[in-house]
Amino acid sequence: MEPTTPSNAPRSSKHPDQVDLSQLDDYTVIIDVRSPAEYALDHMPGAINCPVLDDEERIRVGTLYKQVSPFEAKKVGAALVSKNIARHLEEQFIHHDKQWKPLIYCWRGGSRSGAMTTVLRQVGWPAAQLKGGYKVFRTQVLSDLAQWPTRFQYRVVCGETGSAKTRLLEEIARQGGQVLDLETLACHKGSVLGVLPGQSQPSQKLFETRVWNVLRTLNPEKPVYIEAESKKIGSLRVPETLIECMREQGTVLRIEAPVAARVDYLLRDYDYFLSQPELLKTQLGFLYSLHGQAVLAQWNAWVDAAAWPDLVTDLLVNHYDPAYRKSTAHNLKGYDQATVFAVDALDDAALRTLAVQVLARG
Numbered sequence: 447m448e449p450t451t452p453s454n455a456p457r458s459s460k461h462p463d464q465v466d467l468s469q470l471d472d473y474t475v476i477i478d479v480r481s482p483a484e485y486a487l488d489h490m491p492g493a494i495n496c497p498v499l500d501d502e503e504r505i506r507v508g509t510l511y512k513q514v515s516p517f518e519a520k521k522v523g524a525a526l527v528s529k530n531i532a533r534h535l536e537e538q539f540i541h542h543d544k545q546w547k548p549l550i551y552c553w554r555g556g557s558r559s560g561a562m563t564t565v566l567r568q569v570g571w572p573a574a575q576l577k578g579g580y581k582v583f584r585t586q587v588l589s590d591l592a593q594w595p596t597r598f599q600y601r602v603v604c605g606e607t608g609s610a611k612t613r614l615l616e617e618i619a620r621q622g623g624q625v626l627d628l629e630t631l632a633c634h635k636g637s638v639l640g641v642l643p644g645q646s647q648p649s650q651k652l653f654e655t656r657v658w659n660v661l662r663t664l665n666p667e668k669p670v671y672i673e674a675e676s677k678k679i680g681s682l683r684v685p686e687t688l689i690e691c692m693r694e695q696g697t698v699l700r701i702e703a704p705v706a707a708r709v710d711y712l713l714r715d716y717d718y719f720l721s722q723p724e725l726l727k728t729q730l731g732f733l734y735s736l737h738g739q740a741v742l743a744q745w746n747a748w749v750d751a752a753a754w755p756d757l758v759t760d761l762l763v764n765h766y767d768p769a770y771r772k773s774t775a776h777n778l779k780g781y782d783q784a785t786v787f788a789v790d791a792l793d794d795a796a797l798r799t800l801a802v803q804v805l806a807r808g
Contacts, residue, residue, distance in 0.1 A: 461572035463563060465549065467586055473549035473574070479558050480580065488651035490551065490583055491659040496534045498527045498558045527561050539566070548573045555579035584651070587658045594658075595688040597666040601808050602692055604674035604774050604784070605701030607637065607766035608708030608758075610792040611673045613715070614701065617801035618671050623808070624664050626672045631656040634680035637766070638732050641680070643718050643725060653682045669808050672696070674774055693777050698784035699804060703792055709758045711792040723749045733765065 470476070476493040478485050481504045485495040499507060503526050511519035539546075548566060552558035555578045566573035576582070603611050612629055619625040633647045634640045648656065664670055677689055703711075719726040730745050741764075748757035775781045785807055789796055 461574070463567060463574055464555075464577050465574045466577050467583060469574075470549065472547070474545075474547040475549070477548050477550045477562065478580075479550060479552050479562050484553070484580075487649050488580075488584070488655055490580070491655065493551075496538060496562075498530045498552075498562055499523065500530075503530075523557075527558065531562055531565050534562075535565070535569075542571070544570055546571055549576055550574070551576035551579045551583070553579050554581050587655055590661070591654060591658055591685045592687050594661045595685065595691045598661075598664060598670045598691070599666075600692050600696035601669045601671045601804075602674050602696035602698050602778060602780075603671060603701065603804075604698060604778060604781070605703070606708065606770050607762060608712040608715075608792075609701040609703050610711050610715075610797055611701065613792075613797055614800060614804070615671055615673060617797050618804060621798075621801050621805060623801075623805050624668050624670045626657070626660055626664070626670055628657070628675055628684060629673065629679055631660070632679040632682045634682070636675060636679045639716065639719070639726075639729050641729065643722060647680050647682055650682055654685060657685060657688070669697075671804070671808070674698075674778055676773070676777075694779050696778070696780060698778050698780040699807070700781075700784040700786050701800070702786055702788045704790065705759060705762055707790060707792050708762060709755055712758050712762075713754055720752070720754060723752075737765065 465472070470490075476490050478489050478493040478495050479498045480489075480495075481497050481499055481501045482495060483501045485493075485497070489495070507519050507523040507526070510522055548571065550559045550562045550566070550573060555576055559575045559579060563573050563575040603614060605611055612627065612635070615625045615627050619627075629636050629640075631648075632653055633642055633645050635642070647653070672692055674692070675684055675689070677684055713720075726749055727746055730742060730749075734742050745757060745760070748754075748760075778784075787800060787803060789800055
């Protein structure tokens, strides 16, 4: 182990032991030493989780702190933290060379991240602790989300359900356009049938962090392509400033495709429902209050008969299209002045061509 700097010696400015958020990009990796449950709720973009106390250990130490004494809690906590840091060293960090530069954070930039930082600096790595920890990061995310959306010029893609808007955004991004794909970040397709089997939505905090992380990479001098959204995507709320900027200031691009093309696209895009008819029936059940028993019974009969084109066509014509036209025209200030892109098909080749056209007009 290399000799350490005496506590009364001046600290080297080359490798500070504490840094703030402005220095994030100076580090090789970001390490979140909080418990797995804290990490799952939200974490800094790209951070890996190397907890110095797991969920059960954190509860155990916290209970000792409240019910016995801080001193007893610290003794037990120190032993557990030491054991876990040693395990991370042996299993995850041992292969790194001396230039590896980790940034470490916990909830407030306190003892958990401090312990990990101290050990790694003793080894010889230029590790640093994030001042204020996750709490400061979260405050910064909320502050930025209240301001950053006003920097950009939005091209708001709208179109009736099944117009392949998300796929179009993907193609625009592939062709070099700037895209903010909220539905992908939210792990939801934005309707009663928008749930993704086997995938849960992130927490509200993690969704906001994902939006923040995309916004910080965008160039204000170039347009940002975004899909027209409701205030909520599944269970998640779109940041208020973003939804206001999109609706009030966005240039609207409207995709118009015939029902047959949209049905064909939806049968491909929602193919997982075809093999999970009971899940589909459950989701359709949420529309009972809008359409009543007779309509729901007909939908379920089509599901049982695997009459997918009949089902999807009826859903579009009698549920989705009227609701979408009403809400979009009401919410998007520029809807009546929208640039219209009429297409006959929504296959991959058609979407590539459409992306070229959209970018040319953007």
